[in-house]
Amino acid sequence: MSDKPNQKKQGQINIEIDEKIAEGIYSNLAIINHSVSEFVVDFVSIMPGTPKSKVKSRIILTPQHAKRLLKALGENVTRFENAHGEIKDYEQPPIPLNFGPTGQA
Numbered sequence: 001m002s003d004k005p006n007q008k009k010q011g012q013i014n015i016e017i018d019e020k021i022a023e024g025i026y027s028n029l030a031i032i033n034h035s036v037s038e039f040v041v042d043f044v045s046i047m048p049g050t051p052k053s054k055v056k057s058r059i060i061l062t063p064q065h066a067k068r069l070l071k072a073l074g075e076n077v078t079r080f081e082n083a084h085g086e087i088k089d090y091e092q093p094p095i096p097l098n099f100g101p102t103g104q105a
Contacts, residue, residue: 025056039066 027043034040043057061069081087 027056029053031055034063034066038062 025043026045029044029046031042031044032039033042039061041059041061042055043059044053045056046053077087
Protein backbone atom coordinates (compact mmCIF):
# COMPACT_ATOMS: atom_id res chain seq x y z
CA MET A 1 0.00 0.00 0.00
CA SER A 2 1.10 3.52 -0.69
CA ASP A 3 0.86 6.46 1.69
CA LYS A 4 0.70 9.16 -0.99
CA PRO A 5 -1.14 12.24 0.39
CA ASN A 6 -3.03 12.96 -2.85
CA GLN A 7 -4.41 9.43 -3.12
CA LYS A 8 -8.20 9.28 -2.60
CA LYS A 9 -9.45 7.66 0.56
CA GLN A 10 -11.49 4.52 0.03
CA GLY A 11 -15.20 5.37 -0.33
CA GLN A 12 -14.58 9.07 -0.98
CA ILE A 13 -16.70 10.54 -3.77
CA ASN A 14 -15.76 13.57 -5.84
CA ILE A 15 -18.96 15.44 -6.73
CA GLU A 16 -19.16 18.39 -9.12
CA ILE A 17 -22.09 20.69 -9.82
CA ASP A 18 -22.45 22.83 -12.92
CA GLU A 19 -23.59 26.46 -12.72
CA LYS A 20 -27.11 25.86 -14.07
CA ILE A 21 -27.86 23.14 -11.53
CA ALA A 22 -26.23 25.18 -8.73
CA GLU A 23 -28.79 27.97 -9.32
CA GLY A 24 -31.50 25.62 -8.10
CA ILE A 25 -35.22 25.57 -8.86
CA TYR A 26 -37.84 27.03 -6.51
CA SER A 27 -40.58 24.63 -5.47
CA ASN A 28 -43.47 25.05 -3.05
CA LEU A 29 -45.15 21.73 -3.75
CA ALA A 30 -43.83 18.18 -3.97
CA ILE A 31 -45.99 15.39 -5.34
CA ILE A 32 -44.80 11.94 -4.34
CA ASN A 33 -45.83 8.67 -5.97
CA HIS A 34 -44.33 5.23 -5.59
CA SER A 35 -44.34 1.73 -6.97
CA VAL A 36 -42.77 -1.42 -5.60
CA SER A 37 -39.40 -0.47 -7.13
CA GLU A 38 -39.19 3.35 -7.08
CA PHE A 39 -40.32 6.62 -5.55
CA VAL A 40 -41.04 9.52 -7.91
CA VAL A 41 -40.89 13.04 -6.46
CA ASP A 42 -42.18 15.83 -8.71
CA PHE A 43 -41.31 19.37 -7.64
CA VAL A 44 -43.79 22.07 -8.69
CA SER A 45 -43.88 25.85 -8.31
CA ILE A 46 -47.45 27.08 -7.86
CA MET A 47 -47.99 30.84 -8.02
CA PRO A 48 -51.16 32.66 -6.92
CA GLY A 49 -53.46 33.59 -9.78
CA THR A 50 -51.82 31.15 -12.17
CA PRO A 51 -54.34 28.55 -13.32
CA LYS A 52 -51.73 26.07 -14.52
CA SER A 53 -48.38 24.96 -13.13
CA LYS A 54 -45.72 22.65 -14.51
CA VAL A 55 -43.45 20.12 -12.88
CA LYS A 56 -40.06 21.85 -12.62
CA SER A 57 -38.02 18.81 -11.65
CA ARG A 58 -38.55 15.06 -11.19
CA ILE A 59 -36.37 12.90 -8.99
CA ILE A 60 -36.65 9.10 -9.14
CA LEU A 61 -35.32 7.16 -6.15
CA THR A 62 -35.06 3.54 -5.10
CA PRO A 63 -37.06 2.76 -1.93
CA GLN A 64 -33.77 2.49 -0.01
CA HIS A 65 -32.62 5.95 -1.17
CA ALA A 66 -36.07 7.41 -0.41
CA LYS A 67 -35.76 6.13 3.16
CA ARG A 68 -32.23 7.58 3.45
CA LEU A 69 -33.53 10.93 2.13
CA LEU A 70 -36.34 10.89 4.71
CA LYS A 71 -33.82 10.28 7.49
CA ALA A 72 -31.42 12.96 6.19
CA LEU A 73 -34.22 15.54 5.85
CA GLY A 74 -35.42 14.74 9.38
CA GLU A 75 -31.92 15.17 10.81
CA ASN A 76 -31.44 18.46 8.95
CA VAL A 77 -34.82 19.84 10.04
CA THR A 78 -33.93 18.98 13.65
CA ARG A 79 -30.55 20.76 13.35
CA PHE A 80 -32.23 23.79 11.71
CA GLU A 81 -34.87 24.01 14.45
CA ASN A 82 -32.24 23.66 17.18
CA ALA A 83 -30.39 26.64 15.65
CA HIS A 84 -33.34 28.81 14.57
CA GLY A 85 -36.45 27.68 16.43
CA GLU A 86 -39.43 25.59 15.44
CA ILE A 87 -40.58 25.69 11.82
CA LYS A 88 -44.26 26.58 11.81
CA ASP A 89 -46.44 24.30 9.69
CA TYR A 90 -49.39 26.44 8.70
CA GLU A 91 -52.57 24.73 7.54
CA GLN A 92 -52.96 25.09 3.81
CA PRO A 93 -56.23 24.62 1.94
CA PRO A 94 -56.21 21.48 -0.19
CA ILE A 95 -54.89 22.11 -3.68
CA PRO A 96 -57.06 20.54 -6.37
CA LEU A 97 -54.64 18.72 -8.61
CA ASN A 98 -55.32 18.01 -12.23
CA PHE A 99 -52.18 15.98 -12.67
CA GLY A 100 -51.41 13.24 -15.15
CA PRO A 101 -53.72 11.11 -17.25
CA THR A 102 -57.37 11.04 -16.28
CA GLY A 103 -58.57 8.13 -18.40
CA GLN A 104 -58.52 4.42 -17.67
CA ALA A 105 -56.89 1.73 -19.76
